[in-house]
Amino acid sequence: MDKLSTMQAYCRIVDRGSFARAAEDLGVSAALLSREIRLLEDSLGTTLITRTTRRMSLTEAGRVYYHEALGILDAVHRVEDHIRDGAGAIRGHLKVNASNSFGTLVIAPVLPAFTAAFPDLRVTLSLDDRVVDMVEGGFDVSIRIRSAMRDSTLIARKIGTVHQGVFAAPSYVAHAGLPTRPDDIPHHKVIGFLLSDHLTSWDMVGPDGPVNLSVDPAVRVGSSIVLRDLLVAGAGVGTLPSFVSDGPVARGELVRLLPDYRFAPRDICAVTAARLGMDARVMAFLDHLQAALKG
Incomplete structure (x- = not known):
């Protein structure tokens, strides 16, 4: 069992509140994820997630494991980001959320140049005029146009201004x-x-x-x-x-x-969940978008 991969899978299950949604994000079957978590629980000698046909919930041990695993994964990501440089660091899957109008008129025209610059990166652009739950939706970054950010669980970087x-x-x-x-x-x-x-x-x-x-x-x-x-x-x-x-x-x-x-005037903000921060993929995307906004 690959402990880091299992940790990542476990945290995604907790974040998404569902084995099925986490499996979709990770590109594996829900049955495989369920089997991996059972193996993890067997190795730890305790139950982390209690499951019924309608819902899942964390045990006390499951909550402790989740928070400790987040710290370990964040540390690993920081080390990897520090070691990598250049375009080689920008790979994987970037999930972006934006309003229909901003996504259609501003983001879509700059996507071809961005994906050409980072060919190892897959991008999903989801458009929705209503504010979405980023963790529930599995998004890495959401572009929002607001006069003020009210959700203290999120962090925002201003990338432009709208009049x-x-x-x-x-x-x-x-x-x-x-x-x-x-x-x-x-x-x-x-x-x-x-x-x-x-x-x-x-x-x-x-x-x-x-x-x-x-x-x-x-x-x-x-x-x-x-x-x-x-x-x-x-x-x-x-x-x-x-x-x-x-x-x-x-x-x-x-x-x-x-x-x-x-x-x-209102700010164009790039929003991420506070615990996730802005990784190399997000930063590359925002740098590209901000340059386009200034141009």
Whole structure:
């Protein structure tokens, strides 16, 4: 029995809360994992995991083994990362989570160059606009756009900044008129993003100070990309993050409204579980992504 591999498998089972999900992550069968854990328990002379048909739970010995194993595996990873250098260190499987719009418009275009630079690395990019449980999902890093990080069990590295603006198509402005003050917005057809923190309340800062504007979107959608397309089609006015609006504005498909009023900028954060830190795979990916954001 390979003790390190078994430790890694055991920790993944605990993290995922399931033999089946851990087996999928590791690319082995659940039966093989179950057999490995039984051998581990036999060698230790104690039960680590109690299992029923519906759930699993750790014994006290299982909890102790889990925390001690994490320390051993972290130490091994640090030694290996220190010894390796260059692209040779970047191998294995990197699992990334991001929102649909950021993943589609920002990450996907830079993936070909990244995978070409690190051919020994497999990458899984999962897109979801809702905040996911990183450990439950088995992700190495999640890219989130937030004004603040509230989960103390996670660590975040800022890799960029997003600015939010109000936009409409020239065709919409031509027939509905140009709003020049925030008070004009409620008289227009507003399109909102369902998961936005400002769906019905816009907090902006203008020439005369802070402004809070209540809005009632006539259309509400669950995708920033769909929202962008509706605005380009002349369906109304709405807010977009800069990475979504920059292209249509450059092509003349959208115009910025209320340019003297600004939303608070938000950070693009790379988030990992605190106990995992950011390993060589994650750091290589973030360096590549951050360079693309600056470019």
